[in-house]
Amino acid sequence: MGRSSRKKLQQLGRYRILGELGSGGMSTVYRAVAQGADEHVALKVTPVDNSIDVEISDYQREVMMGRKLNHPNIISPLDHGCVDGHIFLAMPIVDGATLSNSTRLRDHSRKPSSSRSSAYNDAWIVPLLDGQWDRIIDIGVQLSGALVACHSAGIIHRDIKPGNLIMDRSGQVYLMDFGLAWMRRGPVGLELETRDGTARYLPPEVFDGRRDERSDVYSLGLTIHELTTGRKVWGDVDHETIRECRPEYEMPLIRSMRSDVPQELADCIDKACADDPAERHQSAQAMLEHFTLLQERQNSGLRKLMDATGAYESCRLSQLGAPTAPYALDGSWFGS
Numbered sequence: 408m409g410r411s412s413r414k415k416l417q418q419l420g421r422y423r424i425l426g427e428l429g430s431g432g433m434s435t436v437y438r439a440v441a442q443g444a445d446e447h448v449a450l451k452v453t454p455v456d457n458s459i460d461v462e463i464s465d466y467q468r469e470v471m472m473g474r475k476l477n478h479p480n481i482i483s484p485l486d487h488g489c490v491d492g493h494i495f496l497a498m499p500i501v502d503g504a505t506l507s508n509s510t511r512l513r514d515h516s517r518k519p520s521s522s523r524s525s526a527y528n529d530a531w532i533v534p535l536l537d538g539q540w541d542r543i544i545d546i547g548v549q550l551s552g553a554l555v556a557c558h559s560a561g562i563i564h565r566d567i568k569p570g571n572l573i574m575d576r577s578g579q580v581y582l583m584d585f586g587l588a589w590m591r592r593g594p595v596g597l598e599l600e601t602r603d604g605t606a607r608y609l610p611p612e613v614f615d616g617r618r619d620e621r622s623d624v625y626s627l628g629l630t631i632h633e634l635t636t637g638r639k640v641w642g643d644v645d646h647e648t649i650r651e652c653r654p655e656y657e658m659p660l661i662r663s664m665r666s667d668v669p670q671e672l673a674d675c676i677d678k679a680c681a682d683d684p685a686e687r688h689q690s691a692q693a694m695l696e697h698f699t700l701l702q703e704r705q706n707s708g709l710r711k712l713m714d715a716t717g718a719y720e721s722c723r724l725s726q727l728g729a730p731t732a733p734y735a736l737d738g739s740w741f742g743s
Contacts, residue, residue, distance in 0.1 A: 420490040422450055422497070429525075438500065441486075448485060451496040455489065465586060466496045472585045475560040480553040482573070482583040498583070503575035504529030506634060509536050510569060513637035532574060536634055540669055541705060543635050546580050547675070547698035550627055553582045554691035558620045563589045565618070566604030567626035569633060606646040606653075607639070611682050614653045621684045624694055628679025628687070629658075635676060636665040658682050671701060 417424050422439040428449060429436050439450040466487040473483030486497040508529040511517050513536075519526050536542060550572070557564055566587040573581045587604050610625035612618065633639055641649065641656055649656065658680055661673045668676075675697050681687045688694040 416452065416493075419450065419452065419493055419495055420488055422448070422495070424450070428500075439497070441497075447500050448497045449500045451498065453494045455492045455494060466494055468590075469496060469585050469588075472560075472562055472588055472590060475562065476556055478553050478556040480549045480579070480581055481556060482581045484585075501573045501575055501581055503573045503579075503581070504532040505570055506532075506572040506574060506580075506630070507569035509533060509574075510633050510637055510639065513537055514639065516643070517639070531576070535574075535578065537637060538667070540672055542578065543631065544672065544698055544701050544705065545578065546574075546634065547631055548695065548702055549580045550582060550631075551691055551695035551698055554623055554627060555695055557582075557588075558623070558691050561590055563618070563620060564623050564626075565589055566608075567623055567630055568605050568608040569630055570605075572630065606650040607641070607644075609653075610680075610684065611653050612684055614650065619684075620690060621687050624687050624691060625680050625684075627691075627694070628676055628681075632661055632676050632680055635661060635668055635672070638664060640664075671704075675701060 416437070419439070421442045423442070425438040425440060425447065427435060428438050434451050434453045437450045437452060438447050440447050466484075470484045470487050473485075476483050482498055482501065484496050484498050488495055508526045509532045511519070511526055512530055512533050554564070554567075562585070564582070564585065564587075566584060567582070571582065571584045573583065575581075604626070608626045608629050610622050613622055629640065640659060644656075658677075661676050662668050662670070678686070678697070679688055679694055688697060
């Protein structure tokens with residue numbers, strides 16, 4: 408089905424199409440409203456075509472996973488169906504920007520050449536992230552918390568990347584798109600063990616056929632790495648090259664790409680996206696605790712607090728694998 412015919416879609420079952428929000432790959436996302444409802448939804452629509460490898464069961468699985476998840480930083484599907492040769496998935500609308508555009512607009516080698524590019528609609532997000540270490544830590548807390556909720560429900564996302572994250576203007580960040588997710592304790596027939604996510608954001612062990620919750624930790628760590636530096640790791644190397652040659656690529660330490668990243672924050676991110684699973688945070692909960700500790704220290708003004716609780720903080724940092732030296736997030740020594 409051609410793209411011109413997709414634009415003419417005005418009604419899909421009980422949903423009235425109000426306009427197009429975006430498109431990518433085999434699907435188009437529309438703003439829509441259900442009959443008898445006032446609230447708008449995002450309707451992800453895929454034409455049924457023998458050349459498109461999408462099944463209604465894929466969308467059914469997403470909805471079932473969504474029902475297992477109730478977290479403020481997760482966008483869960485609301486409805487699905489197949490009408491008039493189209494498979495659809497209805498989701499809440501978030502008025503925000505995808506985090507992939509935040510790095511695209513900050514990296515001079517990747518900026519759109521045309522000022523008419525839709526990416527510039529999200530330009531407001533750039534000053535909220537560039538060099539804003541408090542914001543990066545807060546994003547780490549929000550998303551690792553979302554990951555804890557996923558893993559607690561027996562769900563491994565398997566496709567965490569900037570393009571599957573949205574931030575609204577208040578700074579709230581949302582994880583979405585569970586199309587490739589795997590249900591560890593899911594019903595028979597709802598587990599997809601053969602599909603991988605985007606090669607750039609996958610850890611080395613996935614290419615050897617191994618995966619567990621720490622693989623999601625890596626993908627989230629690498630995503631935060633990219634948001635922090637404003638640059639993609641390994642530059643413009645394409646996904647297929649990474650897929651074929653991943654063992655030859657080592658994860659660079661974040662301060663080798665952006666030297667002004669505070670050491671404590673860098674240590675947390677570097678730990679999350681370590682190539683060796685044994686060197687990462689061993690769970691999303693451990694990652695959440697590490698980012699939360701950074702946030703607590705930043706918020707409390709640790710210069711005064713360290714004298715009273717230095718031993719306690721050092722113990723907690725040691726357990727999390729973080730350095731025990733009292734760094735401030737501006738890179739200075741608290742004791743100086």
